[in-house]
Amino acid sequence: MAESVPAQPALYSGSENPPSLNGGRCHRCGYVFFPPQQYGCESCGAPPEELEAVTLPGRGKLHSFATVHLHQGKGIEAPFTVGVILLDDGPAIRSILTNRTGQGLKAGVRMSATIVSQGSDEQGREVMELRFEKAAR
Amino acid sequence: MSKTLIDLRPVYVVGIGLHRYQRLSETTYVDLGLTAVRAALADAKIQWSEVEAAYTGTAFIGMAASRPMLRHLGATGIPMAQVENASASGSTAFRQACLEVASGISDVALAVGVDKPGPIAGAPGKTNIRDLVGARVLPFTHFALLANDYMNRNHVTAEQIALVAVKNNRNGARNPYAQRQKQVTLEEVMAGPAISGALTRLQCCPVGEGAAAVIVASEDAIARLEIDRNRAVRAVASVTRTERVYREAKNFDAELTGETVAQAYREASMTARDLDVLELHDAFTIEELLYLEAMGLCAPGEGARMIESGAADIGGQCAVSASGGLLAMGHPIGPTGVGQIAELTRQLRGEAGDRQQPNARVGLAHMVGVGAVCVVHILRKD
Numbered sequence: 001m002a003e004s005v006p007a008q009p010a011l012y013s014g015s016e017n018p019p020s021l022n023g024g025r026c027h028r029c030g031y032v033f034f035p036p037q038q039y040g041c042e043s044c045g046a047p048p049e050e051l052e053a054v055t056l057p058g059r060g061k062l063h064s065f066a067t068v069h070l071h072q073g074k075g076i077e078a079p080f081t082v083g084v085i086l087l088d089d090g091p092a093i094r095s096i097l098t099n100r101t102g103q104g105l106k107a108g109v110r111m112s113a114t115i116v117s118q119g120s121d122e123q124g125r126e127v128m129e130l131r132f133e134k135a136a137r
Numbered sequence: 138m139s140k141t142l143i144d145l146r147p148v149y150v151v152g153i154g155l156h157r158y159q160r161l162s163e164t165t166y167v168d169l170g171l172t173a174v175r176a177a178l179a180d181a182k183i184q185w186s187e188v189e190a191a192y193t194g195t196a197f198i199g200m201a202a203s204r205p206m207l208r209h210l211g212a213t214g215i216p217m218a219q220v221e222n223a224s225a226s227g228s229t230a231f232r233q234a235c236l237e238v239a240s241g242i243s244d245v246a247l248a249v250g251v252d253k254p255g256p257i258a259g260a261p262g263k264t265n266i267r268d269l270v271g272a273r274v275l276p277f278t279h280f281a282l283l284a285n286d287y288m289n290r291n292h293v294t295a296e297q298i299a300l301v302a303v304k305n306n307r308n309g310a311r312n313p314y315a316q317r318q319k320q321v322t323l324e325e326v327m328a329g330p331a332i333s334g335a336l337t338r339l340q341c342c343p344v345g346e347g348a349a350a351v352i353v354a355s356e357d358a359i360a361r362l363e364i365d366r367n368r369a370v371r372a373v374a375s376v377t378r379t380e381r382v383y384r385e386a387k388n389f390d391a392e393l394t395g396e397t398v399a400q401a402y403r404e405a406s407m408t409a410r411d412l413d414v415l416e417l418h419d420a421f422t423i424e425e426l427l428y429l430e431a432m433g434l435c436a437p438g439e440g441a442r443m444i445e446s447g448a449a450d451i452g453g454q455c456a457v458s459a460s461g462g463l464l465a466m467g468h469p470i471g472p473t474g475v476g477q478i479a480e481l482t483r484q485l486r487g488e489a490g491d492r493q494q495p496n497a498r499v500g501l502a503h504m505v506g507v508g509a510v511c512v513v514h515i516l517r518k519d
Contacts, residue, residue, distance in 0.1 A: 008267060008269070010267065011267065011268075011269060012269075031382070035266055035267060035268050035269070037264075037266045039264075039266075042382055043382045063286065064282045064283070064285040064286035064289065065282070065285055065334075066278055066281035066282045066284070066285050066333050066334030066335075067333070067334060068273065068274075068278050068281075068333045068334075069330070069331045069332055069333060070277075070330075070332050070333065071272070071273050071274075071275060071278070072272045072273075072275060073270070073271055073272040073273030073274075074272070076273060080273070082270060082273065082274055082278055082282065084282055084286075090384075093268075093269065094268065094269060094270045094274060094282075095269045095270065096269070096270060096273065106289075107285075107286070107289045130269060
Protein backbone atom coordinates (compact mmCIF):
# COMPACT_ATOMS: atom_id res chain seq x y z
CA MET A 1 0.00 0.00 0.00
CA ALA A 2 1.32 3.42 -0.96
CA GLU A 3 2.50 5.71 1.80
CA SER A 4 0.24 8.74 2.33
CA VAL A 5 1.26 12.27 3.35
CA PRO A 6 -0.79 15.31 4.29
CA ALA A 7 -0.53 18.11 1.70
CA GLN A 8 -0.17 20.71 4.46
CA PRO A 9 1.05 18.98 7.64
CA ALA A 10 1.41 22.32 9.45
CA LEU A 11 -2.34 22.89 9.20
CA TYR A 12 -3.94 19.56 10.07
CA SER A 13 -3.25 16.02 11.13
CA GLY A 14 -3.36 13.76 8.14
CA SER A 15 -3.38 10.37 9.80
CA GLU A 16 -6.72 10.26 11.54
CA ASN A 17 -10.28 10.62 10.30
CA PRO A 18 -11.99 12.88 11.13
CA PRO A 19 -8.92 15.13 11.08
CA SER A 20 -8.34 17.98 13.50
CA LEU A 21 -6.95 21.41 12.66
CA ASN A 22 -3.81 22.90 14.13
CA GLY A 23 -4.82 26.27 15.50
CA GLY A 24 -3.44 28.68 18.05
CA ARG A 25 -4.59 30.39 21.19
CA CYS A 26 -3.33 33.47 23.00
CA HIS A 27 -2.74 32.98 26.73
CA ARG A 28 -3.13 36.66 27.40
CA CYS A 29 -6.48 37.42 25.72
CA GLY A 30 -7.88 33.98 24.87
CA TYR A 31 -8.08 34.71 21.13
CA VAL A 32 -8.32 31.47 19.14
CA PHE A 33 -7.04 31.55 15.59
CA PHE A 34 -6.39 29.51 12.46
CA PRO A 35 -4.06 29.09 10.59
CA PRO A 36 -1.35 28.74 13.26
CA GLN A 37 1.42 31.35 13.45
CA GLN A 38 4.18 32.24 15.90
CA TYR A 39 4.71 35.95 15.22
CA GLY A 40 2.45 37.47 17.88
CA CYS A 41 -1.23 37.82 18.74
CA GLU A 42 -3.10 40.01 16.23
CA SER A 43 -5.86 40.67 18.73
CA CYS A 44 -3.89 41.91 21.77
CA GLY A 45 -0.29 42.04 20.54
CA ALA A 46 1.05 39.42 22.96
CA PRO A 47 4.51 38.11 21.93
CA PRO A 48 5.14 34.61 20.53
CA GLU A 49 5.79 33.02 23.93
CA GLU A 50 2.16 33.80 24.86
CA LEU A 51 0.85 31.80 21.88
CA GLU A 52 0.17 28.09 22.28
CA ALA A 53 -0.72 25.45 19.75
CA VAL A 54 -4.23 24.09 20.14
CA THR A 55 -6.12 21.39 18.32
CA LEU A 56 -9.40 22.54 16.81
CA PRO A 57 -11.97 19.82 16.13
CA GLY A 58 -12.98 20.11 12.49
CA ARG A 59 -16.61 20.83 13.21
CA GLY A 60 -18.72 23.87 12.59
CA LYS A 61 -21.43 25.33 10.45
CA LEU A 62 -21.43 26.61 6.90
CA HIS A 63 -21.52 30.40 6.74
CA SER A 64 -21.31 30.88 2.96
CA PHE A 65 -19.97 29.15 -0.14
CA ALA A 66 -19.02 29.86 -3.75
CA THR A 67 -18.34 27.60 -6.69
CA VAL A 68 -15.11 28.57 -8.41
CA HIS A 69 -14.96 28.36 -12.20
CA LEU A 70 -11.58 30.04 -12.68
CA HIS A 71 -8.49 29.91 -10.47
CA GLN A 72 -4.69 29.80 -10.35
CA GLY A 73 -4.21 27.23 -7.60
CA LYS A 74 -2.43 23.96 -8.23
CA GLY A 75 -3.63 20.40 -7.92
CA ILE A 76 -7.32 20.93 -8.45
CA GLU A 77 -9.62 21.37 -11.42
CA ALA A 78 -12.55 23.75 -11.64
CA PRO A 79 -15.33 23.71 -10.81
CA PHE A 80 -14.84 23.27 -7.09
CA THR A 81 -16.60 24.87 -4.16
CA VAL A 82 -15.08 26.92 -1.36
CA GLY A 83 -16.90 27.36 1.93
CA VAL A 84 -16.54 29.65 4.92
CA ILE A 85 -17.02 27.50 8.00
CA LEU A 86 -17.58 28.99 11.41
CA LEU A 87 -15.81 26.49 13.66
CA ASP A 88 -17.45 25.54 16.96
CA ASP A 89 -14.25 26.72 18.68
CA GLY A 90 -14.45 30.23 17.25
CA PRO A 91 -12.55 31.13 14.11
CA ALA A 92 -14.14 31.31 10.69
CA ILE A 93 -12.02 29.43 8.16
CA ARG A 94 -12.09 28.78 4.43
CA SER A 95 -11.83 25.32 3.00
CA ILE A 96 -12.49 23.48 -0.22
CA LEU A 97 -15.65 21.37 0.15
CA THR A 98 -16.05 17.76 -1.00
CA ASN A 99 -19.21 18.88 -2.80
CA ARG A 100 -17.73 20.19 -6.06
CA THR A 101 -20.75 22.09 -7.37
CA GLY A 102 -22.36 23.28 -4.16
CA GLN A 103 -25.63 21.53 -5.15
CA GLY A 104 -27.86 21.01 -2.12
CA LEU A 105 -25.77 23.11 0.24
CA LYS A 106 -27.16 25.96 2.24
CA ALA A 107 -25.88 28.34 4.88
CA GLY A 108 -26.26 27.08 8.42
CA VAL A 109 -25.77 23.36 7.77
CA ARG A 110 -23.40 21.42 10.05
CA MET A 111 -20.05 20.62 8.47
CA SER A 112 -17.17 18.38 9.43
CA ALA A 113 -13.61 17.98 8.20
CA THR A 114 -12.53 14.96 6.24
CA ILE A 115 -9.34 13.82 4.58
CA VAL A 116 -9.44 13.01 0.90
CA SER A 117 -6.87 11.75 -1.54
CA GLN A 118 -5.67 14.38 -3.98
CA GLY A 119 -3.55 12.10 -6.18
CA SER A 120 0.10 11.16 -5.94
CA ASP A 121 3.25 13.24 -5.57
CA GLU A 122 6.56 12.70 -7.46
CA GLN A 123 7.65 10.03 -4.96
CA GLY A 124 4.47 8.05 -5.58
CA ARG A 125 3.02 8.90 -2.18
CA GLU A 126 -0.68 9.52 -1.86
CA VAL A 127 -1.28 13.22 -1.02
CA MET A 128 -4.08 13.78 1.48
CA GLU A 129 -5.92 17.10 1.68
CA LEU A 130 -8.37 18.40 4.22
CA ARG A 131 -11.86 19.17 2.95
CA PHE A 132 -15.16 19.89 4.61
CA GLU A 133 -18.38 17.99 4.00
CA LYS A 134 -21.91 18.02 5.35
CA ALA A 135 -21.79 16.43 8.80
CA ALA A 136 -23.47 13.06 9.17
CA ARG A 137 -25.65 14.38 11.96
CA MET B 138 -2.71 66.47 20.25
CA SER B 139 -3.44 64.86 16.94
CA LYS B 140 -4.97 66.89 14.13
CA THR B 141 -7.17 66.20 11.13
CA LEU B 142 -6.91 67.65 7.63
CA ILE B 143 -9.53 70.32 8.37
CA ASP B 144 -7.40 71.62 11.28
CA LEU B 145 -4.50 72.36 8.94
CA ARG B 146 -4.33 75.03 6.24
CA PRO B 147 -6.82 74.51 3.39
CA VAL B 148 -5.73 72.37 0.45
CA TYR B 149 -7.37 72.41 -2.98
CA VAL B 150 -7.36 70.23 -6.06
CA VAL B 151 -6.45 72.63 -8.87
CA GLY B 152 -5.51 70.36 -11.75
CA ILE B 153 -6.52 66.94 -13.04
CA GLY B 154 -5.38 64.79 -15.95
CA LEU B 155 -5.67 61.22 -17.15
CA HIS B 156 -4.35 58.73 -19.64
CA ARG B 157 -7.10 56.36 -20.68
CA TYR B 158 -7.25 53.08 -18.77
CA GLN B 159 -6.73 50.29 -21.28
CA ARG B 160 -5.47 46.77 -21.82
CA LEU B 161 -1.75 46.14 -21.52
CA SER B 162 0.02 47.62 -24.55
CA GLU B 163 3.49 48.62 -25.73
CA THR B 164 3.05 52.11 -24.27
CA THR B 165 5.68 52.74 -21.60
CA TYR B 166 4.73 53.82 -18.11
CA VAL B 167 6.67 57.03 -18.83
CA ASP B 168 4.30 57.87 -21.69
CA LEU B 169 1.26 56.99 -19.63
CA GLY B 170 2.35 59.06 -16.63
CA LEU B 171 3.58 62.09 -18.59
CA THR B 172 0.29 62.26 -20.51
CA ALA B 173 -1.63 62.49 -17.24
CA VAL B 174 0.74 64.95 -15.56
CA ARG B 175 0.93 67.28 -18.57
CA ALA B 176 -2.87 67.27 -18.75
CA ALA B 177 -3.09 68.14 -15.05
CA LEU B 178 -0.59 71.00 -15.43
CA ALA B 179 -2.53 72.34 -18.42
CA ASP B 180 -5.78 72.04 -16.48
CA ALA B 181 -4.33 74.05 -13.59
CA LYS B 182 -2.61 76.41 -16.06
CA ILE B 183 0.68 76.20 -14.18
CA GLN B 184 4.22 75.17 -15.10
CA TRP B 185 6.00 72.05 -13.86
CA SER B 186 8.56 74.31 -12.20
CA GLU B 187 5.86 75.36 -9.70
CA VAL B 188 5.37 71.81 -8.42
CA GLU B 189 7.33 71.32 -5.19
CA ALA B 190 6.82 67.64 -4.37
CA ALA B 191 5.63 64.51 -6.19
CA TYR B 192 4.14 61.23 -4.98
CA THR B 193 3.74 58.37 -7.44
CA GLY B 194 1.19 55.70 -6.62
CA THR B 195 2.22 52.43 -8.21
CA ALA B 196 2.22 48.76 -7.33
CA PHE B 197 3.52 46.82 -10.33
CA ILE B 198 6.10 48.90 -12.19
CA GLY B 199 9.00 48.28 -9.84
CA MET B 200 11.45 50.22 -7.74
CA ALA B 201 12.06 53.96 -8.18
CA ALA B 202 9.42 54.78 -10.80
CA SER B 203 9.07 58.53 -10.18
CA ARG B 204 12.19 60.20 -11.48
CA PRO B 205 12.69 58.19 -14.69
CA MET B 206 9.22 59.43 -15.63
CA LEU B 207 9.05 62.94 -14.19
CA ARG B 208 12.55 64.08 -15.20
CA HIS B 209 11.18 64.56 -18.72
CA LEU B 210 9.14 67.50 -17.47
CA GLY B 211 12.43 69.15 -16.49
CA ALA B 212 14.63 67.85 -13.69
CA THR B 213 13.85 70.48 -11.06
CA GLY B 214 15.32 68.58 -8.14
CA ILE B 215 12.12 68.29 -6.11
CA PRO B 216 11.45 65.48 -3.62
CA MET B 217 9.77 62.44 -5.16
CA ALA B 218 8.66 59.14 -3.67
CA GLN B 219 6.77 56.04 -4.67
CA VAL B 220 3.67 55.14 -2.71
CA GLU B 221 2.56 51.52 -2.60
CA ASN B 222 -0.58 50.53 -0.72
CA ALA B 223 -2.05 47.80 -2.93
CA SER B 224 -5.27 48.96 -4.62
CA ALA B 225 -5.20 52.08 -2.46
CA SER B 226 -1.75 53.18 -3.74
CA GLY B 227 -3.10 56.15 -5.69
CA SER B 228 -5.43 57.19 -2.88
CA THR B 229 -2.50 57.12 -0.48
CA ALA B 230 -0.34 59.15 -2.89
CA PHE B 231 -3.12 61.76 -3.01
CA ARG B 232 -3.30 61.77 0.79
CA GLN B 233 0.48 62.36 1.00
CA ALA B 234 0.22 65.26 -1.45
CA CYS B 235 -2.64 66.78 0.57
CA LEU B 236 -0.71 66.44 3.85
CA GLU B 237 2.37 67.95 2.21
CA VAL B 238 0.45 71.11 1.31
CA ALA B 239 -1.85 71.25 4.34
CA SER B 240 1.14 71.03 6.67
CA GLY B 241 2.78 73.99 4.93
CA ILE B 242 5.82 72.06 3.77
CA SER B 243 4.91 72.67 0.11
CA ASP B 244 2.55 75.03 -1.68
CA VAL B 245 1.97 72.82 -4.71
CA ALA B 246 2.22 69.03 -4.81
CA LEU B 247 1.53 66.32 -7.38
CA ALA B 248 -0.09 62.94 -6.87
CA VAL B 249 0.25 60.75 -9.93
CA GLY B 250 -0.83 57.15 -10.28
CA VAL B 251 0.64 55.01 -13.02
CA ASP B 252 0.76 51.26 -13.54
CA LYS B 253 1.06 48.44 -16.00
CA PRO B 254 0.06 44.89 -15.11
CA GLY B 255 3.13 42.98 -14.00
CA PRO B 256 4.37 39.83 -12.29
CA ILE B 257 5.32 41.31 -8.90
CA ALA B 258 4.18 39.12 -6.00
CA GLY B 259 2.49 40.69 -3.01
CA ALA B 260 4.14 40.63 0.42
CA PRO B 261 1.21 38.97 2.25
CA GLY B 262 2.16 35.76 0.44
CA LYS B 263 5.69 35.95 1.89
CA THR B 264 4.76 35.72 5.58
CA ASN B 265 5.08 31.94 5.53
CA ILE B 266 1.60 31.70 7.07
CA ARG B 267 -0.31 29.28 4.87
CA ASP B 268 -4.03 28.71 4.91
CA LEU B 269 -6.08 25.81 3.62
CA VAL B 270 -7.02 27.34 0.28
CA GLY B 271 -4.07 29.46 -0.87
CA ALA B 272 -4.23 30.63 -4.50
CA ARG B 273 -7.42 28.64 -5.03
CA VAL B 274 -9.22 31.60 -3.48
CA LEU B 275 -8.48 34.74 -5.47
CA PRO B 276 -10.12 38.11 -4.75
CA PHE B 277 -13.15 37.28 -6.91
CA THR B 278 -13.85 34.22 -4.75
CA HIS B 279 -13.46 36.25 -1.57
CA PHE B 280 -16.18 38.55 -2.88
CA ALA B 281 -18.25 35.67 -4.27
CA LEU B 282 -18.37 34.31 -0.71
CA LEU B 283 -19.54 37.71 0.54
CA ALA B 284 -22.14 37.79 -2.26
CA ASN B 285 -23.46 34.39 -1.19
CA ASP B 286 -23.76 35.54 2.41
CA TYR B 287 -25.40 38.81 1.29
CA MET B 288 -28.01 36.99 -0.83
CA ASN B 289 -28.83 34.62 2.05
CA ARG B 290 -29.20 37.33 4.66
CA ASN B 291 -31.11 39.85 2.57
CA HIS B 292 -33.14 37.65 0.21
CA VAL B 293 -31.47 39.28 -2.77
CA THR B 294 -31.01 37.56 -6.14
CA ALA B 295 -27.90 37.27 -8.29
CA GLU B 296 -29.64 39.51 -10.87
CA GLN B 297 -30.09 42.28 -8.31
CA ILE B 298 -26.37 42.22 -7.55
CA ALA B 299 -25.56 42.21 -11.28
CA LEU B 300 -27.52 45.44 -11.76
CA VAL B 301 -24.51 47.27 -10.31
CA ALA B 302 -22.54 46.28 -13.43
CA VAL B 303 -25.34 47.51 -15.70
CA LYS B 304 -25.34 50.93 -14.01
CA ASN B 305 -21.57 51.32 -13.89
CA ASN B 306 -21.09 50.23 -17.50
CA ARG B 307 -23.77 52.72 -18.53
CA ASN B 308 -21.72 55.44 -16.81
CA GLY B 309 -18.42 54.13 -18.20
CA ALA B 310 -19.85 54.26 -21.73
CA ARG B 311 -19.90 58.05 -21.34
CA ASN B 312 -16.34 58.29 -20.02
CA PRO B 313 -13.61 58.65 -22.66
CA TYR B 314 -10.97 57.51 -20.13
CA ALA B 315 -12.75 54.26 -19.24
CA GLN B 316 -11.35 50.86 -20.17
CA ARG B 317 -14.88 49.51 -20.77
CA GLN B 318 -16.95 52.01 -22.78
CA LYS B 319 -19.84 49.80 -23.75
CA GLN B 320 -23.32 49.79 -22.31
CA VAL B 321 -24.45 46.28 -21.31
CA THR B 322 -27.81 44.74 -20.48
CA LEU B 323 -28.59 42.65 -17.41
CA GLU B 324 -28.90 39.63 -19.72
CA GLU B 325 -25.40 40.24 -21.08
CA VAL B 326 -23.97 40.53 -17.57
CA MET B 327 -25.72 37.35 -16.41
CA ALA B 328 -24.76 35.41 -19.54
CA GLY B 329 -21.24 35.04 -18.21
CA PRO B 330 -18.73 33.58 -18.41
CA ALA B 331 -19.14 32.51 -14.79
CA ILE B 332 -16.11 33.33 -12.66
CA SER B 333 -16.93 32.43 -9.07
CA GLY B 334 -20.20 32.01 -7.21
CA ALA B 335 -22.71 34.59 -8.42
CA LEU B 336 -20.02 36.71 -10.09
CA THR B 337 -19.75 36.74 -13.87
CA ARG B 338 -16.96 38.32 -15.89
CA LEU B 339 -18.64 41.71 -16.26
CA GLN B 340 -19.07 41.83 -12.47
CA CYS B 341 -15.29 41.77 -12.04
CA CYS B 342 -13.21 44.86 -12.84
CA PRO B 343 -10.64 44.82 -15.65
CA VAL B 344 -7.04 45.38 -14.51
CA GLY B 345 -5.15 47.19 -17.24
CA GLU B 346 -2.71 50.07 -17.64
CA GLY B 347 -3.23 53.81 -17.36
CA ALA B 348 -2.39 56.95 -15.44
CA ALA B 349 -4.08 59.70 -13.49
CA ALA B 350 -2.66 62.90 -12.02
CA VAL B 351 -3.92 65.48 -9.55
CA ILE B 352 -2.27 68.74 -8.52
CA VAL B 353 -3.07 70.16 -5.09
CA ALA B 354 -2.27 73.67 -3.92
CA SER B 355 -2.58 76.00 -0.95
CA GLU B 356 -4.53 79.26 -0.98
CA ASP B 357 -1.22 81.12 -1.16
CA ALA B 358 -0.27 79.25 -4.32
CA ILE B 359 -3.70 79.81 -5.87
CA ALA B 360 -3.29 83.57 -5.36
CA ARG B 361 0.37 83.72 -6.37
CA LEU B 362 0.00 81.56 -9.51
CA GLU B 363 -3.35 83.14 -10.46
CA ILE B 364 -5.04 79.75 -10.50
CA ASP B 365 -8.79 79.91 -11.23
CA ARG B 366 -10.32 79.82 -7.73
CA ASN B 367 -13.75 78.94 -9.16
CA ARG B 368 -12.44 75.62 -10.42
CA ALA B 369 -10.61 74.72 -7.19
CA VAL B 370 -12.13 71.95 -5.08
CA ARG B 371 -11.24 71.66 -1.41
CA ALA B 372 -10.17 68.41 0.27
CA VAL B 373 -11.95 68.49 3.63
CA ALA B 374 -11.20 65.01 4.97
CA SER B 375 -8.44 62.48 4.44
CA VAL B 376 -8.69 59.33 6.52
CA THR B 377 -7.00 55.98 6.31
CA ARG B 378 -7.40 52.98 8.58
CA THR B 379 -6.41 49.33 8.64
CA GLU B 380 -8.38 46.26 9.50
CA ARG B 381 -8.80 45.15 13.09
CA VAL B 382 -9.84 41.71 14.36
CA TYR B 383 -13.56 41.33 13.73
CA ARG B 384 -15.00 38.26 15.44
CA GLU B 385 -17.62 35.74 14.33
CA ALA B 386 -17.18 35.75 10.57
CA LYS B 387 -18.08 39.42 10.39
CA ASN B 388 -17.70 41.03 7.00
CA PHE B 389 -14.39 42.75 7.65
CA ASP B 390 -14.39 44.66 4.35
CA ALA B 391 -17.65 46.37 5.27
CA GLU B 392 -16.62 46.87 8.91
CA LEU B 393 -13.38 48.58 7.90
CA THR B 394 -15.15 50.81 5.38
CA GLY B 395 -17.82 51.72 7.94
CA GLU B 396 -15.19 52.78 10.51
CA THR B 397 -13.12 54.75 8.02
CA VAL B 398 -16.03 56.59 6.40
CA ALA B 399 -17.56 57.39 9.81
CA GLN B 400 -14.30 59.04 10.82
CA ALA B 401 -14.21 61.03 7.56
CA TYR B 402 -17.80 62.23 8.10
CA ARG B 403 -16.89 63.36 11.64
CA GLU B 404 -13.79 65.21 10.49
CA ALA B 405 -15.69 66.97 7.69
CA SER B 406 -18.81 67.55 9.85
CA MET B 407 -20.92 65.77 7.25
CA THR B 408 -23.25 62.80 6.91
CA ALA B 409 -24.14 60.42 4.10
CA ARG B 410 -27.01 62.75 3.20
CA ASP B 411 -24.52 65.44 2.17
CA LEU B 412 -22.95 63.32 -0.57
CA ASP B 413 -23.85 64.19 -4.17
CA VAL B 414 -21.22 62.03 -5.88
CA LEU B 415 -19.38 58.93 -4.68
CA GLU B 416 -16.56 56.94 -6.20
CA LEU B 417 -16.18 53.67 -4.33
CA HIS B 418 -14.18 50.44 -4.55
CA ASP B 419 -16.45 48.44 -6.84
CA ALA B 420 -13.86 45.93 -8.02
CA PHE B 421 -16.72 43.41 -7.81
CA THR B 422 -20.44 44.23 -8.00
CA ILE B 423 -21.26 42.97 -4.51
CA GLU B 424 -18.82 45.49 -3.00
CA GLU B 425 -20.91 48.45 -4.10
CA LEU B 426 -23.94 47.15 -2.19
CA LEU B 427 -21.92 46.35 0.93
CA TYR B 428 -20.20 49.73 0.98
CA LEU B 429 -23.33 51.79 0.24
CA GLU B 430 -24.79 50.26 3.39
CA ALA B 431 -21.58 50.61 5.41
CA MET B 432 -21.39 54.29 4.39
CA GLY B 433 -24.96 54.91 5.49
CA LEU B 434 -26.31 55.82 2.03
CA CYS B 435 -29.09 53.33 2.66
CA ALA B 436 -30.23 51.07 5.49
CA PRO B 437 -28.48 47.73 6.10
CA GLY B 438 -29.70 45.16 3.56
CA GLU B 439 -31.14 47.85 1.28
CA GLY B 440 -28.17 48.25 -1.09
CA ALA B 441 -29.67 46.20 -3.92
CA ARG B 442 -32.97 48.02 -3.62
CA MET B 443 -31.16 51.37 -3.67
CA ILE B 444 -29.54 50.44 -7.00
CA GLU B 445 -32.88 49.22 -8.45
CA SER B 446 -34.62 52.44 -7.39
CA GLY B 447 -32.22 54.57 -9.44
CA ALA B 448 -31.07 56.51 -6.36
CA ALA B 449 -27.43 55.71 -7.24
CA ASP B 450 -27.80 56.77 -10.88
CA ILE B 451 -26.53 60.03 -12.29
CA GLY B 452 -29.43 62.36 -11.49
CA GLY B 453 -30.40 60.33 -8.41
CA GLN B 454 -29.91 60.96 -4.69
CA CYS B 455 -26.14 60.37 -5.03
CA ALA B 456 -24.38 59.45 -8.29
CA VAL B 457 -22.36 56.35 -7.41
CA SER B 458 -19.38 55.58 -9.65
CA ALA B 459 -20.38 58.15 -12.26
CA SER B 460 -16.98 57.51 -13.86
CA GLY B 461 -17.97 53.90 -14.46
CA GLY B 462 -16.19 52.86 -11.28
CA LEU B 463 -13.57 50.16 -11.16
CA LEU B 464 -16.02 47.88 -12.99
CA ALA B 465 -16.13 49.98 -16.16
CA MET B 466 -13.51 52.70 -15.89
CA GLY B 467 -11.09 49.95 -14.86
CA HIS B 468 -8.66 49.26 -12.06
CA PRO B 469 -5.04 49.75 -13.13
CA ILE B 470 -4.14 49.79 -9.37
CA GLY B 471 -1.72 52.75 -9.06
CA PRO B 472 -3.92 55.25 -10.97
CA THR B 473 -7.31 54.13 -9.63
CA GLY B 474 -7.50 56.22 -6.46
CA VAL B 475 -6.11 59.30 -8.22
CA GLY B 476 -8.59 58.84 -11.06
CA GLN B 477 -11.42 58.87 -8.52
CA ILE B 478 -10.27 62.29 -7.28
CA ALA B 479 -10.11 63.51 -10.88
CA GLU B 480 -13.69 62.36 -11.51
CA LEU B 481 -15.01 63.94 -8.31
CA THR B 482 -13.24 67.19 -9.13
CA ARG B 483 -14.77 67.20 -12.61
CA GLN B 484 -18.20 66.58 -11.09
CA LEU B 485 -17.87 69.25 -8.39
CA ARG B 486 -16.69 71.78 -10.95
CA GLY B 487 -19.72 70.96 -13.11
CA GLU B 488 -17.46 69.87 -15.97
CA ALA B 489 -18.50 66.21 -16.27
CA GLY B 490 -20.43 66.67 -19.51
CA ASP B 491 -23.10 64.05 -20.20
CA ARG B 492 -22.35 62.18 -16.98
CA GLN B 493 -22.71 65.30 -14.81
CA GLN B 494 -24.56 64.89 -11.51
CA PRO B 495 -26.73 68.04 -11.23
CA ASN B 496 -25.69 70.54 -8.55
CA ALA B 497 -22.89 68.36 -7.18
CA ARG B 498 -21.21 70.00 -4.20
CA VAL B 499 -19.81 67.19 -2.03
CA GLY B 500 -18.03 64.03 -3.14
CA LEU B 501 -16.44 61.07 -1.41
CA ALA B 502 -13.69 58.76 -2.72
CA HIS B 503 -13.17 55.32 -1.19
CA MET B 504 -10.57 52.64 -1.89
CA VAL B 505 -9.70 49.38 -0.18
CA GLY B 506 -6.41 47.53 -0.48
CA VAL B 507 -5.45 44.01 0.45
CA GLY B 508 -3.76 43.71 3.69
CA ALA B 509 -6.18 45.48 4.45
CA VAL B 510 -6.32 49.23 4.23
CA CYS B 511 -9.12 51.67 3.53
CA VAL B 512 -8.57 55.24 2.32
CA VAL B 513 -11.34 57.84 2.22
CA HIS B 514 -11.34 61.44 1.02
CA ILE B 515 -14.14 63.98 1.06
CA LEU B 516 -14.04 66.86 -1.43
CA ARG B 517 -16.23 69.95 -1.30
CA LYS B 518 -16.90 72.78 -3.72
CA ASP B 519 -17.18 75.94 -1.67
